[in-house]
Amino acid sequence: MTETVRTRVARKVIDVAGIVQGVGFRPFVYRLANECGLTGLIANTPAGVSIEVQGEAEAVERFLERLPKEVPPRTKITVLAPREAELQPETEFRIAPSRMDAAARALISPDVSVCEDCLRELMNPRDRRFRYPFINCTNCGPRFTITRDIPYDRARTSMAKFKMCAACQAEYENPASRRFHAQPNACWDCGPQMGLLAADGALMDAAEPIREAARLLQQGSVVAVKGLGGFHLACDAQNEKAVGKLRERKKRVEKPFAIMVRRVEDAARFCVMDELSKKVMNSFERPIVLLPRRQEARIAGGVAPGNRYLGVFLPYTPLHHLLFQSGKFEALVMTSGNLSEEPIAIDNEEAVRRLNGMADAFLVHDREIVRRCDDSVARVAAGQPQKLRRSRGFVPVPVQLEKEILPVLAVGGELKNTVCVVRGSEAFLSQHVGDLENLEGYRFFEEAVQHLQRILQTEPKVIAHDLHPDYFSTKWAQERTGVELVGVQHHHAHVAACMAENHLDGKVIGIALDGTGYGTDGAIWGGEVLVADYVGFERAGHFEYVPLPGGAAAIHEPWRMAVSYLVKHYGKNVKKLGLPFLAEIDSRKLSVVLQMMEREINSPRTSSCGRLFDAVAALVGLRGVVNFEAQAAIELEMAARDSESEAAYPMDLNLHGATWQIGTKPLFDWLLKDIRQQTSVAEISRKFHNALAIVLVDTAERIRDRTGLNRVCLSGGCFLNTLLLETTIAEMKERVFQVYFHTEVPAGDGGISLGQAVIAGSRVGG
Ligand SMILES: [Zn+2]
Ligand SMILES: [Zn+2]
Ligand SMILES: [Zn+2]
Secondary structure (H helix, E strand, O other): OOHHHHHHEEEEEEEEEEEOOOOOHHHHHHHHHHHOOOEEEEEEEOOEEEEEEEEEHHHHHHHHHHHHHHOOOOOEEEEEEEEEOOOOOOOOEEEOOOOOOOOOOOOOOOOEOOOHHHHHHHOOOOOOOOOOOOOOEOOEEOOHHHEOOOOOOHHHEOOOOOOOOHHHHHHHHOOOOOOOOOOOOOOOOOOOOEEEEEOOOOEOOOOOHHHHHHHHHHOOOOEEEEOOOOEEEEEEOOOHHHHHHHHHHHOOOOOOOEEEEOOHHHHHHHEOOOHHHHHHHHOOOOOEEEEEEOOOOOOOHHHOOOOOEEEEEOOOOHHHHHHHHHOOOOEEEEEEOOOOOOOOOOOHHHHHHHOOOOOOEEEEEOOOOOOOOOOOEEEEEOOEEEEEEOOOOOOOOOEEOOOOOOOEEEOOOOOOEOOEEEEOOEEEEOOOOEOOOOHHHHHHHHHHHHHHHHHOOOOOOEEEEEOOOOOHHHHHHHOOOOOEEEEEOHHHHHHHHHHHHOOOOOOEEEEEEEEEEEOOOOOEEEEEEEEEOOOOEEEEEEEOOEEOOOOHHHHHOHHHHHHHHHHHHHOOOHHHHOOHHHHHOOHHHHHHHHHHHHOOOOOOEEOOHHHHHHHHHHHOOOOOOOOOOOHHHHHHHHHHOOOOOOOOOOOEEEEEOOEEEEEOHHHHHHHHHHHHOOOOHHHHHHHHHHHHHHHHHHHHHHHHHHHOOOEEEEEOHHHHOHHHHHHHHHHHHHOOOEEEOOOOOOOOHHHHHHHHHHHHHHHHHO
16 A cells, blocks of 8 residues: 555544434434445444445545434434554445343433424325334334333334345345335334224224224314324314213313314414424424413313413324324313323223223224323423423433433332433423322332333432421332432422533522422422532522411412412401402301411411412412312412413512512502402502512522522422413513523423432432
């Protein structure tokens, strides 16, 4: 070899980590290498992929430059490390067999909604997969929900039992095919098939189960439909009777149902949509998007009673598309197949057993769902897409942390639970696990923990949990042996989650507003202003304490909180105030509540902002009793939307020791006056929202004066209230704070496992 040749030819080895398996990455690299005229190879490794390219140095550089820019849409590269290597005698670029060495760091891709190419084939009568409900390719299809273990290949998924036919196998082996190494590749001849079961689980004689199911839906039946991460209960969303039947059977009172529509244009007919919400709805994650409904929208009233918003999403599996194509309906209710608050059913037999009496028929198939995964929920607020529930489509994509921390398992809270495992600088949140208060939920929790640890090949020796001694997740953590436990205060976790996803380090002013969180003084916190970093926090301010008469009962009956505030500010003779809402309360119940507070029985102290919302909602006569969590607060927010008032009720700020206490006496003085003067609920509610935003900024300002801190993190379930979030952000910006809020993980308790994890990692790691 001459000197000149040696300088011109180069070989590089490039290790790539991230989501590079199951996204069509290898065929892409194969094509790119050929386009650049390079030889070499690519192989899946447990760490991701390893690429070797060889050719003219300039061509190698060109390849390296184009690689990260042109990757397939769902690729997520976290590490891309090229290094020089020795030249090899070779004449072509090839795809080498998977290697099992190196640490298992490859990430499983989330489930991906069916792509345009597959949809075209699905609807093409000349295609061999015409109307085949399991069509997929390397760019789309099930991933997380069918995967038992890593590395991701067919043998470790629930596709293992289906042996590919010759035609599918040929695609699978052809690097030029869209189905090259598409692990769930299948067709009518070799893949999963559909079936229709009657209400009692007996197989029905239906030549075309999907058409038959569509016919049933059209007639007003409730059909359980097996989807990607679990069963949905479906019915025609424009059929009032069908929706009423579903609601009654599911024992779900008033809590809104999500609806699926054929196209984004249909969603725009039912709801007000801007470009950003269209984009979110159309994204490959296909979340349910919360949108303001149009008044004239022809959707059954029972879908979202009294609610101004609709949760709308698009078909994401070929099966959904075929359902819409086969039936004459514009919108389907698609709600999780479960009894309220239990986990979603995934197994055919399990579905028939658990959804017994709820569904008139079951549209099933024989591809097993390995991982339960609910639909994700998103919306646009403060100009940003936000995740209210981060589940199907997003899991298991990690949240990137600013720096590496020790491996930690964080077990989350009690309601809307998620768990989180940190490996290196990546935080992996589980799918939405939900409420742990029932046995099914608790089992799902254990399953989620185990699965996450298995696919990440890590079993952390540090476990972070909430301080609440009675949470199931706390008890579970305390039963582990040979691990280090780190208890994390609930609102500190909220603030840390917000810091982590915004890549903040050092101290911030953290505002965490929610319903309930165990405080370090044993009280129930929920209106907290903290000075916090990843290690610790100081409680710099909070809403003043009031009794929570009856504990959990007060959460279900907001009128109790109204009474609690009235007693605090005006004494126990609340009747003399002559407020209309009192007329609707059973006087025996009222006197029990009054006695409870007087004798301090079952009336823990709380600084909860959620409960303050409840009190105001009850006082103005909106709602004395709720049917689901946060219902009163949601209705109060919706009412405020009808007012443009910029006025705000006054609130107090008093320094107790080093802590600012936010007092509500002036707020209630003015509020009662407004009620007596019959000011509209809209205006009262708006003035209440404005009052909160202003007092929060006032508090932050006092803390800034003392500490010099200028960054504010907003977290906690109350910031799911768009009006409160946007008003607070506007007020903060007005006074030149840097404001951060949630876009990546939920502001509610679905996000706290992330906060727990980063706090524990920082505390133990020093
Ligand atoms: Zn596809
Ligand atoms: Zn086949
Ligand atoms: Zn919370």
